[in-house]
Amino acid sequence: MGIIINKETPVFSISAAAKLLNISVHTLRMYEREGLIVPFQKESGHRLYSQSDIERLRCIRSAINESKISIAGIKTIYSLIPCWKITGCSDNDKSNCSAYKEHGKPCWTYSHHNNICAVLECRDCSVYKNHTECGTIKETIINILEKQ
Amino acid sequence: MGIIINKETPVFSISAAAKLLNISVHTLRMYEREGLIVPFQKESGHRLYSQSDIERLRCIRSAINESKISIAGIKTIYSLIPCWKITGCSDNDKSNCSAYKEHGKPCWTYSHHNNICAVLECRDCSVYKNHTECGTIKETIINILEKQ
DNA sequence: AGTAATTGATATTTATAAATGTCAAAAAAT
DNA sequence: ATTTTTTGACATTTATAAATATCAATTACT
Numbered sequence: 029m030g031i032i033i034n035k036e037t038p039v040f041s042i043s044a045a046a047k048l049l050n051i052s053v054h055t056l057r058m059y060e061r062e063g064l065i066v067p068f069q070k071e072s073g074h075r076l077y078s079q080s081d082i083e084r085l086r087c088i089r090s091a092i093n094e095s096k097i098s099i100a101g102i103k104t105i106y107s108l109i110p111c112w113k114i115t116g117c118s119d120n121d122k123s124n125c126s127a128y129k130e131h132g133k134p135c136w137t138y139s140h141h142n143n144i145c146a147v148l149e150c151r152d153c154s155v156y157k158n159h160t161e162c163g164t165i166k167e168t169i170i171n172i173l174e175k176q
Numbered sequence: 177m178g179i180i181i182n183k184e185t186p187v188f189s190i191s192a193a194a195k196l197l198n199i200s201v202h203t204l205r206m207y208e209r210e211g212l213i214v215p216f217q218k219e220s221g222h223r224l225y226s227q228s229d230i231e232r233l234r235c236i237r238s239a240i241n242e243s244k245i246s247i248a249g250i251k252t253i254y255s256l257i258p259c260w261k262i263t264g265c266s267d268n269d270k271s272n273c274s275a276y277k278e279h280g281k282p283c284w285t286y287s288h289h290n291n292i293c294a295v296l297e298c299r300d301c302s303v304y305k306n307h308t309e310c311g312t313i314k315e316t317i318i319n320i321l322e323k324q
Numbered sequence: 325a326g327t328a329a330t331t332g333a334t335a336t337t338t339a340t341a342a343a344t345g346t347c348a349a350a351a352a353a354t
Numbered sequence: 355a356t357t358t359t360t361t362g363a364c365a366t367t368t369a370t371a372a373a374t375a376t377c378a379a380t381t382a383c384t
Contacts, residue, residue, distance in 0.1 A: 200373070200374060200375090202373070202374060202375080203372080203373060206373075220380085220381055220382080221380090221381085222381075222382080240372080246371070247371080247372075
């Protein structure tokens with residue numbers, strides 16, 4: 029059998045994740061409702077968290093508790109990632125995309141029927157996976173600007 | 177005589193500005209201490225605010241009160257403005273600049289002895305003047321990315 | 325010269341975001 | 355089959371960021 033377990037494999041239940049992070053399951057659901065995280069969902073609706081999800085949540089917790097950035101602030105910061113450059117959106121994709129045109133919410137909180145994002149779960153997209161904290165976001169802005 | 181009064185002319189005392197905004201003078205000084213605003217300072221140390229400053233402060237108030245973004249969040253958002261592309265920093269300028277290398281604080285909260293920013297008061301720099309709220313910041317990121 | 329406004333620094337208050345608690349129904353595990 | 359966990363929705367608590375208050379010293383008006 030070919031089961032591969034890596035950092036992206038969803039393995040922790042919500043209670044296991046909560047214990048690892050020393051927070052309550054309510055808090056985890058709140059972060060999800062706010063669009064900070066996108067855990068894997070089974071058909072039943074039950075959530076599963078990967079090691080990557082845990083690390084992402086540690087960053088979020090640090091932003092809230094150490095850096096004193098509010099949840100609304102984190103959402104807005106995520107919304108400034110130039111996702112369209114990472115995904116390779118066409119002009120048409122962009123004109124159909126709220127994530128491109130608006131701000132205040134991360135791109136992965138929008139539904140993507142009519143553009144390039146429809147081919148991939150947001151959870152598996154590098155825009156989501158690679159950007160957990162502000163340092164990485166600034167690096168991305170710099171990299172995209174210097175590269176082209 | 178050639179006195180020109182426009183939106184950038186510092187004319188309001190701190191108490192006048194506080195009244196216009198319906199806040200206390202303490203709050204205005206706090207925003208300054210946090211690096212959100214850079215009012216004009218007389219030799220005596222007394223502050224003067226322009227019409228532009230008032231509008232900037234309205235944006236900041238709206239971010240805090242309506243959008244629920246914390247002051248630390250606003251600072252981090254400001255720190256994501258690609259200032260080096262606006263000022264035309266050289267590679268050497270960048271390597272000497274904390275605003276380029278770090279994040280969490282707006283570029284105008286750093287001292288700029290040793291790069292292109294030394295020639296202009298931050299208060300008079302378009303990085304500061306043109307970016308009061310998140311919409312403009314996203315627009316700038318988009319514009320810089322599409323232009324080049 | 326005398327009143328009013330501003331300064332910075334420290335302490336206090338208040339508003340509310342973030343986190344938890346509770347509940348009944350549904351799903352999963354043993 | 356029974357126990358445990360998860361679900362969503364609503365209510366409550368708590369921690370603290372944001373805003374004020376107070377103070378003596380300094381500066382600015384008239």
